[in-house]
Amino acid sequence: xxxxxxxxxxxxxxxxxxxxxxxxxxxxxxxxxxxxxxxxxxxxxxxxxxxxxxxxxxxxxxxxxxxxxxxxxxxxxxxxxxxxxxxxxxxxxxxxxxxxxxxxxxxxxxxxxxxxxxxxxxxxxxxxxxxxxxxxxxxxxxxxxxxxxxxxxxxxxxxxxxxxxxxxxxxxxxxxxxxxxxxxxxxxxxxxxxxxxxxxxxxxxxxxxxxxxxxxxxxxxxxxxxxxxxxxxxxxxxxxxxxxxxxxxxxxxxxxxxxxxxxxx
Numbered sequence: 001x002x003x004x005x006x007x008x009x010x011x012x013x014x015x016x017x018x019x020x021x022x023x024x025x026x027x028x029x030x031x032x033x034x035x036x037x038x039x040x041x042x043x044x045x046x047x048x049x050x051x052x053x054x055x056x057x058x059x060x061x062x063x064x065x066x067x068x069x070x071x072x073x074x075x076x077x078x079x080x081x082x083x084x085x086x087x088x089x090x091x092x093x094x095x096x097x098x099x100x101x102x103x104x105x106x107x108x109x110x111x112x113x114x115x116x117x118x119x120x121x122x123x124x125x126x127x128x129x130x131x132x133x134x135x136x137x138x139x140x141x142x143x144x145x146x147x148x149x150x151x152x153x154x155x156x157x158x159x160x161x162x163x164x165x166x167x168x169x170x171x172x173x174x175x176x177x178x179x180x181x182x183x184x185x186x187x188x189x190x191x192x193x194x195x196x197x198x199x200x201x202x203x204x205x206x207x208x209x210x211x212x213x214x215x216x217x218x219x220x221x222x223x224x225x226x227x228x229x230x231x232x233x234x235x236x237x238x239x240x241x242x243x244x245x246x247x248x249x250x251x252x253x254x255x256x257x258x259x260x261x262x263x264x265x
Contacts, residue, residue: 002050002053002054003050003054003056006050006056006059009043009046009047010047010058010059012025013025014032016032016035019040019065019068019069019073020035020036020037020040020069020073021035021036021039021040022034022035022036022039023035023036023039023085034087035074035085035086035087036084036085037074037082037083037084037085037086037100037104038084038097038099038103038104040066040069040074040104040107041066041070041100041103041104041106041108042103042107043062043066043107044063044064044066044067044070044107044108044110044111045063045107046063047059047063047066048060048064048110048111048114049110050063051063051114052114063110063111063114064111064114064115067107067108067110067120068119070082070104070108070123071108071120071123073086074092074104075126075127076092079147079150080129080130080133080134081096081130081134081145081147081150082096082100082101082104083095083096084096084097092147093147094146094147095144095145095146095147096134096144096145096147097144097145098135098143098144098167098170099166099167099170101130101131101135101170101173102131102167102171102173102174103169103170105124105127105128105131105173105177108120108121108124109121109124109177109180112124112180121180124173124180125177125181127173128177131170131189132174134150137152140163141167141171141196143160143161143163143167144161159204159207159216160220163196164197164220165196165197165198165200165204165221166204166220166221166223166224166227167193167197167227168194168223168224168226168227168228169223169224169226169227170223171190171194171197171227172190172226172227172229172230174186174187174189174190175187175190175230190230193227194227194228194231194237197224197227197228198236198240201240204220204224205217205218205221205247205248205251211254211255212258212259214251214255215251215252215261216261218248218261218264219261219263221247221248224244225241225244225245228240228241228244248264252264252265
């Protein structure tokens, strides 16, 4: 089943020839949307996972192609940033997202673990340092910065444009970078993100009176739960994880007759 899913993915055309992966396919226009650096990071991780499980070199080749797009094309070395999207004409988006950067860093680390190639490790470290340098404000992690100035974009009511517990998933990049480099600054940053997420997670759900928007927030709340995984040895984190799964399940059952997202399941 894993191999069937993988073959479908690499034959779908969602990965462009240069290695970047489109956010989605426009069936009405019969063409891909712009390449998403976040989705390319996810794809690199997934394809290398498939290679690990199946030893099919097609997954290794596609995963490394995605990772090299991130290191050689998407990364703006002058700005020290990964733009949000990358158009087929080579134009980069004028924003960068904290969440996306964490996904990208983890994808690059997956490529490094698979190959030992320093290019991927070095790019992951540079990306992690830019997350520390550019996104961490006095009171919160800014979700979006404008480029090239790297000014925080004013927060908006929707969850993805505001700080929140969901950011802990991307803060896992700092935890993994600490494991790779031994640099204490990365571990400290993850721990600070963990403390902030633990203190705010109860306010994230339901978060809206509209049940469809609550369903949307449920998948983002799952990012918080995933971000807890490195800390489950701490009793308060294990309790928050268990209680969080129960909260998600209850709201899923309540809203599902009207609207359900597969990623929440």
